[in-house]
Amino acid sequence: MSTTTEVTELWLAFKKGDKEAFNRLASLFYQTLYSYGTKLTPDRGLVEDCIQDLFFELWQRRTFLGATEHVKFYLLKALRRKIYHEKKTQDKWNAQAVEAQDEQAFVGEFSVEKNIIDLETSELHLKKLHHVLAKLSKRQREIIYLKFYQEMDYEQIANVMSINYQSVRNLLHTALRELKEAWVQEP
Amino acid sequence: MDNTDFSAYSAEDFVLDDHFRRWVNGQLPPEDTFWDTWLRQHPQKAETIRQATWMVKALAMEEATLDQPRMAENLHRIAQLTEREPGTWYLFSPSGWYRVAAALVVLAGLGWYLGRGLKTVVPTKYQEMVLAQTGPTIEKSNTSTQPLKVALSDGSVITLQPHSKISYPEVFAPDKREVYLSGEGFFDIAKKANSPFLVYANEIVTKVLGTSFSVKAYEHDNTVVVKVVTGRVSVLSGKVKNDNPAFSEAEGVILTPNQMVVYARTPEKLTKTLVEHPVLIKSSHTKPSDFNFMNTPLPLVFKKLEAGYGVTIVYDHDVLQNCTLMAPLENETLYEKLDLICKVIGASYEVVDAQIIISSQGCD
Known part of the structure; x- marks a missing residue:
């Protein structure tokens, strides 16, 4: 990934109508957006559609967009809103149970076995870990994802998820404390 | 970073440090040996570091990646x-x-x-x-x-x-x-x-x-x-x-x-x-992978194309009902798909008044 300054410069060039800069931004952030999007819905086709729409809107509205130093944050937030909106529209037709408005379904899963195996984790230990991870709420998972994978700060996470700063902190700290206990209790 | 007093850090503090996590995940450039050095200088923190490392690994998530050709195609579409x-x-x-x-x-x-x-x-x-x-x-x-x-x-x-x-x-x-x-x-x-x-x-x-x-x-x-x-x-x-x-x-x-x-x-x-480059109609909720055909009867293949692209395909149902198609047509455009299908079953097509007309002798 390019440095923040490079991205900011690309953003400014794109706002002036530079197609090259626009395409470069798209290729820089595509995988990041796809990664996040696929954690918000299992429908990967929908994610691809939403990313395309997102870039189309950016291009159409480029002259009205503000200058931002937080391009990634801006894009991820816009994608989240878009996917949520699309899912809501679909749910209307599907007559399925509609997700509570404030909690977007986060479908990202932990991949425990693959990563822990080299740490000589015992059977019992692994079970405990699964138990802790399974207990984490969708919100906690999303916070963990945004913090660890997108390296966002608390304020940005709060903004993206439309919850308050203190909740982000508390939810994350609770999750980490419980996880830590799973380790401490190892015989 | 060097001014921070890491010796007072708890396992959670380490886990929350971006630079520490990159070290655990092997994402630091080889010349960045900060944590290796620090750990040697602070052996009393080895247990905490071990714990933090374990926690970072435990929180690894499944990553969905898009295959390269597909991503290139999507980027092309965006361009x-x-x-x-x-x-x-x-x-x-x-x-x-x-x-x-x-x-x-x-x-x-x-x-x-x-x-x-x-x-x-x-x-x-x-x-x-x-x-x-x-x-x-x-x-x-x-x-x-x-x-x-x-x-x-x-x-x-x-x-x-x-x-x-x-x-x-x-x-x-x-x-x-x-x-x-x-x-x-x-x-x-x-x-x-x-x-x-x-x-x-x-x-x-x-x-x-x-x-x-x-x-x-x-x-x-x-x-x-x-x-x-x-x-x-x-x-x-x-x-x-x-x-x-x-x-x-x-x-x-x-x-x-x-x-x-x-x-x-x-x-x-x-x-x-028809437009020069028909695209999948969003409201149809058709995914490109829906076009991976496995011994699919031709009438069904055409139905999927009709739904996905909102087009009308005119063909003789009786003639084509014995034809089946085995072809992954995920990445092809509508016209490429039609070309391939026609090649397989020995047919031809033309576009007349926004309809796709298939001419075929059928399959026996």
């Missing part, structure tokens, strides 16, 4: 969006959930401004139509070099490109909303029952039925082209009369997604066909 400008794609309205965004672009009547060496302003359809209006009207003209946003009283927003102008009544009639355009505009139309939105441009009237489409009508071109992206559009050509503007849908040529109409001005002729 094309800028070439298609002024937009022929669906524009989501950022606010107002009941505003079905109707995005359209009308390029028309370039003759009115002093381009192409013209020294005098030539009267055009635009001026004739504007003059024929009754009642007070508003005209917005974009003489700047930036797009100009024009908000209408019904909540619609028009983005006018430079050298373009639009004229509309101060108060819309209760049963129709009419605007006259010269140049190029991007329309975000508020949906309103029983009050169609009509755009007049050169010889073409386009009736918005809650949809998105584009119109290209250069004054100096011999053709006027209307392409549909979503929803339905009704286009009326030829003698555009002011006394009968709210033409019924049936009077015009109706277009659905991936269809376009080409209007030749001399001699006057209207041809309906």
